Amino acid sequence: MTEPTPHPPAADASRRHWLHQLVEPGVLFPGLALLTLTAIWLVTLDLVEREYTAAEQRAAALTADLAETYEAQVVRALREIDTTLKLVRYSLDERPPQRVLDELGQQGMLPPTLLFEVRISDAAGNVIASTHPSSAPQSVITAAEGEGMQVALPRQQASGADSQLAFSRRLTTADEPAPAVVSVLVSAAHFVSGYELDTLGVQGVLAVAGEEDTFLVRRTGDTIHTGEPVDYANLVNGSGALGDPAQLRVNEWDDVHRYLVARALFEFPVAIVVGLSRSEQMAAASALQRDYYWRALLVTLAFLVVLTMLGRLSWKLRRAQASVLEERLDHARRAEYLAFHDNLTELPNRAYFSRLLTHGMQHARRYDKHLALLFLDLDRFKAINDSLGHDAGDELLQEVSLRLGRAVRESDTVARLGGDEFVVLLPEIHDQEQVHQVANKILAAISAPFTLAGQEFRITVSIGIALYPADGEDEQTLMKHADVAMYHAKEEGKNNAQFYSEQLKSDSLERLALESSLRKALERREFRLYYQSKLDMATGRVIGMEALLRWQHPELGLILPKQFIPLAEENGLIIPIGRWVIHTACRQNIAWQQAGFPALSMAVNLSARQFLDDGLPGDIKSALQATGMPPQLLEVEITESMMMVDMPRAVSVLQELRTIGVRIAIDDFGTGYSSLSKLQALPLDTIKIDGSFIHDLLDNAVDRSLTEAIIDLGKRLGLTVVAEGVESAEQIAYLRRHACDQVQGFYMHEPQPADEAAISLQRRIDNVFPC
Incomplete structure (x- = not known):
């Protein structure tokens, strides 16, 4: 066996010299600074990109949700109109058409005349009967070409919010020489009303397009247009299925970038169009981008200051001491983690949270700050635990802990006290509204459905809130008052958050007295x-x-x-x-x-x-x-x-x-x-x-x-x-x-x-x- 050739002493010395140079403060700290600053800005750029992507996804999903709501509204209105057309069609007999309309109106079987007008026209388009006989113009509606419902703008109507849409059906078969028509006229604005400007935006679009390459009605912001030309086939081309997010398109009628959903209605010869302006939907993301850049800049400046101070002291540190110290710290951190964290959820346990709360109160007292303590108790957890078993209950508690972590800020602390009780510590708060927003996020996160044992369940949470120092200046008092507020939340119907007040304390005492009386109320009749x-x-x-x-x-x-x-x-x-x-x-x-x-x-x-x-x-x-x-x-x-x-x-x-x-x-x-x-x-x-x-x-x-x-x-x-x-x-x-x-x-x-x-x-x- 050949023995390895030993390295020359000169080579070993050279290698040690370079290693020593690499850990010198003049090399080590600038290198670390460069890596850290690079990481900070890479993370910032990644956050900006993620926020933009998330904002676009939210905008597309919001447009799709709005389109589903709008489609349901339009389909319901068209079905009611079609039902009226069919009713009139099958009610006509040898009697005069006007008499038939009058009788149907008296029986309450026609839509409200305040919004709708029902007409019967002959083959030439002349109105021979109407629910508005005094105002019915002549030669407005011509015979529909097919057997199904037809929709069009009456010929004499001008574009605008006062225009009407005419929905018609033939009263006679297609092979008869003089087909008559029954029509329902309604204001075009009826199909694009009911949506606030806050939802639609100044450049948002709601529209109903006809197969004859015409916008029957289009609303942009608060402005309503009718009769505009549009390429119907191109508009609905590539329309996604129900539930798909909207597509980002440049609209041909005004060259505005929008998240657009254009979907042909299966039962009717029209398509609904819903679009939200990209610039309006992305405004918040743009503002957040600027905020991220400012934060990264401030962190960079702070890091450079700290780095300079550390550099002056770094020569006192030794590699051996650092290694030994690091080993001890790792061991201590591991032991502390096992002692102060919940085994099921890996959240801080009661003992660790007590230490964090005490430290937070000391910090707040020293710097004249405020903090909030949220006491959470799951509603109806016992029923799920008893009916599905403890394994399902443990799975539920783990999912709840994950949702709580996602619902709060990074600076906040979530801990589990035991059972179905959790606490959240919010340091450095400015007002109650800030705490209320966090509580609302927690309520929304917990109320989303859970899937346990193959079944879908919903639970809620009751939250009690105590503020430091207003509601207590020591740990025991603050915890007790948050607990009192939580019980008040349960009394208010559960699934809500309540702030502590002195009135709640007296109410708690009254509650105990009331519970004592309740036990005797039945036997005392x-x-x-x-x-x-x-x-x-x-x-x-x-x-x-x-x-x-x-x-x-x-x-x-x-x-x-x-x-x-x-x-x-x-x-x-x-x-x-x-x-x-x-x-x-x-x-x-x-x-x-x-x-x-x-x-x-x-x-x-x-x-x-x-x-x-x-x-x-x-x-x-x-x-x-x-x-x-x-x-x-x-x-x-x-x-x-x-x-x-x-x-x-x-x-x-x-x-x-x-x-x-x-x-x-x-x-x-x-x-x-x-x-x-x-x-x-x-x-x-x-x-x-x-x-x-x-x-x-x-x-x-x-x-x-x-x-x-x-x-x-x-x-x-x-x-x-x-x-x-x-x-x-x-x-x-x-x-x-x-x-x-x-x-x-x-x-x-x-x-x-x-x-x-x-x-x-x-x-x-x-x-x-x-x-």
Whole structure:
């Protein structure tokens, strides 16, 4: 075996000399400075590029979302118009056309004449009948060439916001020599209204294009045009499928760069066009780019200053000492990490967070700063943990920790205290609005759906906020006050954030006293049931009552459910209280029947814990048997959120209740997360439109659209539709026009005790309520 040739001593000395030169401060620090500054600016440029890319993706996605909403709006309007055309077409007989239109209008089967005009024209385009006979011009609409619906601008209309669109169908077959036409005329602006300038932008576009290479209507900003030429085939060429992001294109009609979606409608000879200006959508990204450059410049200057100071001291350091020290530091960091981090989520644990909070408070005290402590508790976590198992619960906690990390700033600290409790430390805050924005980001991040064990779940989080030094100058006080605020958030309906106040402290003490009284309220017979009637829209008669729980406290007076139901849910008292409500409501229903009143339905509300209780079906059977009340007269009301916790179990419970014979209603419909496919799988009888939609029904177009959509959905599924919170005759009239089945609210009948409700019920029977 050949021995290796040793290196000459001169070569070893030369190598050591170069190594020594490389670690000299004059070489090492400038090299490090160059590498660091290069990294800073590369990261800055990468962030700028990412922000630009993300901004473009958001703009494209926003345009696609707006296009989907606009397409649904246009399709719905066109379907209503086409339905009118077909109705008139098949209603014509030997009678005069004007008489047919008048009769259809009197029957409420034609669209509102304030917005729409229905015409019948002969083969020459002369109007022979119209819902606006006094203003109908001659020779406006000619015969449509095909059998389907045709759309065009009337010949005498000029371009502008006052122009009308004419939608027509032939009244005779294509082989007849003199085809007549039925048309619906509507303002072109009707198809591009309803969108604020903040959403569309000054250069944003909403348009409807016809296959005859014409813009039927185009809105840019607040300006509306009609009849402009456009290359229809080129416009819709390459149109993406539903859900695809928008394309960046230069529009031929005004040479503006826009994120554009142009999609031909499958059922109609038109295409919708939605475009958002690239310059307007990228304005925020451009401002952020400048901000990043300024930050990189400031960091560069600061780094150079620090580097200069370190360079003067670097000669005192030795390689051996640095190596030993680094090994010790690595060992210490590893030991500290294991001691102060949560094993499941790898977040700081309670002990480490206590140290961070104490340090943060000392820093804030020294430099007269402020910080915020957020105390987080997951809502309904126990239900998921119990139903899916601890493995799924651990997976959920890990995902929650990741979402919290993405929702806060890099300077903020997220820690897990244990169980489903988390805390977030926000250092150097300036005002409450800054804290409120972070809390809102956390609420949005947690409320997005989770997929666990192959199923989709939604949870929410309640957040309590305490500020240093206003709400406490030591760790224990600040943590306690944040915890008090978190419990207040749960009392306010969960899924919200609440700031601590001295009032909350007293409220917390009152809560403890109220919980103590609640445990004795049932045996002391302090609970009361109030009743509110439901009216049938067709007859104006009372057809049912809803039982509403109240607590008649001997010292505090009448207490509403929202003040004590959450307490009852937490301590389990809701089960016996709910059992008492069902028995009492059934007994009162039979008492009214024995007093001579007609058989009315009786609705009772189920809480989340009561709904998932295994003894619920037995309690209902017991109440029906004890009182002799027919099962079909009892209606149980649940909310959408109660079903989403465990959908398979909810379906099983509802099917068991349906077997008993009781009716099932979804309360506060429209405020939850249920999808149409899940709604179809549930054995339901009734949906109740939430009162928040009814409150601004007459003044809010969105509320009107949602209300009409819910009514239409209920009709298609064969369900009874009930509107809650009705407070005026105008709301009654609107709901009646849109075929709502039943209504209830203060306008007809406020919740009353049984004896007063009986008097009101007798009045309704003697004098039918005017619907």
